[in-house]
Amino acid sequence: MTGPARMKLFHGWLSSASRRVRLCLAEKGIDYDSVPVDLAAQEHHTPAFLAMNPNGVVPALVLEDGRFLHESSTICEYLDEIRPQPPLRPVDPYQRAVMRNFVRWTDEKLLPHLLVLNWSLALQPVAARWSDAALAERLARIPTAERREAWLRIARRPYTDEEKRAALDQLLALVPRMEAMLADGDWLLGAQYTLADIAAVPFAARIAELAPQALGAPAVSAWWQRVQARPAYARARLERFDAALAGRDAGHGNNHGNNHGA
Ligand SMILES: N[C@@H](CCC(=O)N[C@@H](CS)C(=O)NCC(=O)O)C(=O)O
Structure with missing residues (x-):
């Protein structure tokens, strides 16, 4: 016997955009089918995947009725529309606009x-x-x-140490920006946990691994503790990058082992 149709999330365990959607689904308490995509095997460049997401990136969400959605920020807003509790967007239109600009900034300037x-x-x-x-x-x-x-770069002209250092510097721009936003409350837009916080979490998680001292800014550090204490954080399974890759390289067949992310 089959149950009612559920949403299906095509995602990468280590992918920041996928993590964002998993966090949102977990906050909403939405049960869904998880379909890990093997990026190294280019499963996201197959015709079947491109039909779901023409950009050829994860995540892609298949709705209960079979329609597709791509773009993590769009997916999160859609989920908040169809499942309003708990609300993850401010009611005030101005605050909503600020939230969208912050999310867009993370997409364009951090990813x-x-x-x-x-x-x-x-x-x-x-x-x-x-x-x-x-x-x-x-x-x-x-x-x-x-x-x-x-892909050409990574296959033939690997990023140099200098480029990687510069990339980390750019990523760390998140911290002072968040520290300023957190002056007014526990969360980035004040008292309410929103999609702005969710957008920042995957980046903060990587900063915690790559440059933990950078998360020492007082308000950001307290925010990071609060984020990790949320039940949805555990349910979204943001496994440490090094542990996931070590599992893959050791050939462990865990479900984190065969996929990769940005
Ligand atoms: N703006 C997109 C970005 C998606 C994206 O870049 N996904 C990465 C993982 S975080 C990916 O699929 N990388 C593999 C590739 O580009 O081939 C979103 O937010 O959904």
Whole structure:
């Protein structure tokens, strides 16, 4: 006997955009089918995946009625619309606009730098082994020029230590920005936990691993403790990057082992 249809999330365990959606689903208490996508095997560049997300990136959400949604920020807003409790967006339109601008800032100004750091660890060892012919064939499946270039870099011109240091510096811009926003309350927009906090969590989690001292700013440090104490944080399973990769490299068959993220 089959139960009622559930949403299906195609995601990467280590992917920041996927983590954001898992956090949102967990806050809402929505049960869903989890479908990990193997990025190194380019499962997200198959025709079947591109039909769900034409950008060829994770996550993609399949709704109960079979329709698809992509873009983590859009998915989170959609989930808040259809499942209003607990609310994850401010009621005040101005605050909502501030929330959206913050989320957009994390997408545009943080994710590209985290990509440099994460792909160097997770994808470079795999992509560097591809032959020129295999690489050309793989690049041809990637729908955007930006990500084709990123895959070419990681396969053939790995990011230098200097580039990685610069990427980390850019990522750390999150901390002073959050410290200023937290002057008015426990969460980024004041008293309410919102999609702005959820957008920041995956980046904070990586900063906690890469440069833990940077999270020492007083308000950010207290925020990070509060985030980790939320039951939804545990349910979203933001496993440590190094532990997940060690599991993969040791060939453990855990469900974190075969996928990678930015
Ligand atoms: N703006 C997109 C970004 C999605 C994205 O970049 N996903 C990364 C993982 S965080 C990915 O799929 N990387 C693999 C690739 O680009 O080939 C969103 O928020 O959904």
